[in-house]
Structures are given as structure tokens and as C-alpha cells.
Amino acid sequence: MRTKVGKFKTPYTRNVIVSYIKAVSELTGKSPTYRDLNQVPGPAARTIVRHFGTWSKALKAAGLRPKTNQLLKGEKTFIRKNWRKMTDKQIAEDLGVTPEVIKYYRMNYSLWKNRKGTSKQKHKADGMRIYGKNCEVCNLPITELHHIKPKSDKPDDWAILCPTCHSIITRKIVTVRTRNELKTELKPYVKNLYKTIGF
Ligand SMILES: [Zn+2]
Structure with a gap:
């Protein structure tokens, strides 16, 4: 029969755990993983997590970064x-x-x-209120907000476009510098494109 060594669980303090993690990392030359620690005698990995909340926090307390993302x-x-x-x-x-x-x-x-503070979401909601829910060029009801001038918060620099019409601009197939050019440049191209593919 195997003899049980310690009858009681060792009460580990945070300091003891931190120096233990540091020692193991010096031994192995890397930030220990949860699994690494389970192979070495000392406080169990799950004990450490119980003390620190997460494994990353324990490593952080020992001045280490976790090995993986x-x-x-x-x-x-x-x-x-x-x-x-x-x-x-x-x-x-x-x-x-x-x-x-x-x-x-x-x-x-x-x-x-x-999420608060992401201007793109806010611009899209505002833009749809002004320019409608459908693509301004082809009328498709699935839309994205296009900034004619990057990051501009003026509605004059926005367009509500479907992913196809949007990508025609972002892939620089058609250049649109003003809202007016949505009609004069993009619309003829899209019309022709849909005719070509028989849509
Ligand atoms: Zn469209």
C-alpha cells in the first residue's frame, strides 16, 4: 500500500506561488503552461488558478507572459x-x-x-436614416456604410451601399469622390455589370 505523505493540503500563499512559478520558468526557460506545472511537484495548476482567478493573472503576478494566445x-x-x-x-x-x-x-x-464609441456603427445608423435602408446604387437591402472621404463624420461624405457596390469602390474599379459620382460613375458601371451577367 502507498503511504500518503502529507495528510493535510499545504496552504499556499500568493508569494509562495509566485516564487514557485518564477522558479519553474527559470528551470524550463519559458513561461510555464498550465500543463507544465501539473508535471512538477508543488502547488497544482488548479490551486494557482483558484488563488489568482486566471492562469494569465498568475503568470502576470510572476512577471511572465503566457506562452500562447x-x-x-x-x-x-x-x-x-x-x-x-x-x-x-x-x-x-x-x-x-x-x-x-x-x-x-x-x-x-x-x-x-x-459597442459604444465605434463611429462606424453610429455613422451607418445615421446614414441609413438619411439615405434609406437599401443600397443607393442598386437597391439591394443588405448594406454597408461607405466613407467617400475616409473617417469623415459628415453625412455628405457617406454612402449606403451593398457589399457588391461597396467592393467596386474599395477595389478601385470605379472611383467615387463625391455623392454625385455615385449616380454618374458607379451606377452606370453596376447597371452594365448586371446586364453582362444577366441579372
Ligand atoms: Zn448595390
Whole structure:
């Protein structure tokens, strides 16, 4: 029969855990992963997570960055709770990952729809109120906002376009410099295009 060594669980303090993580990282020469720690004697990875909330936070306390950009469960919850109040950069700094990771997570779960402060969403809503819900060129009801002048917040520099008409401009097939050129330049091109493909 195997003898149990410690009858009681060792009460680890945060300081002990931090120096333990540092020691393991010096030993292995990298930021330890959750799995790495489970292979080394000492506080269990899940104990550490219980103390710090997330694995990333524990690593951060030890002055380390997580090895991967893979988000852990607690971190995903953190993003879902905070994406409205915090920027991607702030969240990324908190979790110790790159802002892109946060952005991709948000995009995958549609966590952007009513985010405050994104002028593009606001411009689209305002633009649709002024220019209608359909594409201004071909009348398709699926639309995007096009900035005729990049980032402009003047409605005169906006157009409500469907993805096709929009891409004709962004791919520089037709140049549109004013709202008037939507009619004089883009519309004839789109009409001709639809005729060619028999639409
Ligand atoms: Zn269109």
C-alpha cells in the first residue's frame, strides 16, 4: 500500500506561488503552461488558478507572459463581462495576450454590435436614416456604410451601399469622390455589370 505523505493540503500563499512559478520558468526557460506545472511537484495548476482567478493573472503576478494566445475559460468570461467598458488593448493587457486575440474572440461571438464609441456603427445608423435602408446604387437591402472621404463624420461624405457596390469602390474599379459620382460613375458601371451577367 502507498503511504500518503502529507495528510493535510499545504496552504499556499500568493508569494509562495509566485516564487514557485518564477522558479519553474527559470528551470524550463519559458513561461510555464498550465500543463507544465501539473508535471512538477508543488502547488497544482488548479490551486494557482483558484488563488489568482486566471492562469494569465498568475503568470502576470510572476512577471511572465503566457506562452500562447489561446484563451482560457476564465479569460473568455472576463472578455464577455468587460468588452463594452474596456478597449481591446486594456483587456489584452489585463490578460497578457495581444489585442488581436481579443478582437478575434469578439468577432467570433458577435461581441461588437452595440459597442459604444465605434463611429462606424453610429455613422451607418445615421446614414441609413438619411439615405434609406437599401443600397443607393442598386437597391439591394443588405448594406454597408461607405466613407467617400475616409473617417469623415459628415453625412455628405457617406454612402449606403451593398457589399457588391461597396467592393467596386474599395477595389478601385470605379472611383467615387463625391455623392454625385455615385449616380454618374458607379451606377452606370453596376447597371452594365448586371446586364453582362444577366441579372
Ligand atoms: Zn448595390
